[in-house]
Amino acid sequence: MGLKERLEQLRKEGLQQIANSSDPDKVNAVRVSMLGKKGSLTAVLRGMKDLAADQRPVVGKYANEVRNDLQAAIEKRSAELAKNILNAKLQAETLDVTLPGTAVAQGQPHVIQQIIDQLEDLFIGMGYQIAVGDEVEEEVYNFEKLNLPKDHPARDMQDTFYVTPSVLMRTQTSPMQARMMEKHDFTKGPLKMISPGKVYRRDTDDPTHSHQFNQVEGLVVGKHVTMADLKGTLQEVARNLFGDDLDIRLRPSYFPFTEPSVEVDITCFKCKGKGCAICKNTGWIEVLGAGMVHPNVLQMSGVDPEKYGGFAFGLGPDRFAMLKYGVEDIRDFYLNDVRFLTQFNEKG
């Protein structure tokens, strides 16, 4: 076979092999086998030196054409295969954005926190500030400045956990009354605050009491603050939390830091006053303690009782939650059982 025929044969074979190559590695293998150092076309080109001088340019030109053709075919096929691979990949990795998503479980505030939030909203709307105090409190603020001197018998009702002889886990949020009054400049206007938070008491084995529970303290001190203001405010609280058709009533009571002191009842929201199991057939439910701030307490916080006066109240959101949802054991709120807690959602 003459060189020219051999070249023609190589071109045909080469183009065929390139066209048949199904991946870039195979295309490259064809390139090496034909155009590489030991390739079949390279061998032919090397044999050209044996040709007659007048034959060389003719065959040389033809050989170049064959090499260029093969090279072009190799490039084209490689690009084609690369494109196919990319397309296949794009196809395989397509995202279907119309597929339904996986639902993410959404949490909610604890039922007691929901009640505190609701109270905060209500009081902010009435111009109160929210003041959060420390759960570890000085005995002076927890008792003494609230008119409970050492050896006062009422201290027994609030036995608690002592950190040192003069520092304790607060038994009530009332210490915030003294702390806020001390800081307030009464020449600039009245002090109106609520203070929500946890309090601690030595526990007895009773399902309605826990060694740790929540309170929301309320305090308004200024000029001409009367018991009618207290009653109106608490009426607002009761209606906001339990329903518009409820009344409240005040009964005389005793707290060392208020005088007079009252116990506040609301119409039973279940039977609307007719009498049922929840209100023990009285038609009323006791919900909080309150009173007019005792002059001694004002004085000890640096407020002149001749000029200023006010009211204070302390309510238990835990108790509100128990009443509102008919929960009989306060400890259920603190067991972190999600099945129990997810039942209560004020926001729906």
Ligand code: PHE
């Ligand atoms: N601190 C009282 C308690 O824990 C409640 C209270 C607060 C009463 C403010 C009157 C005024 O029992």
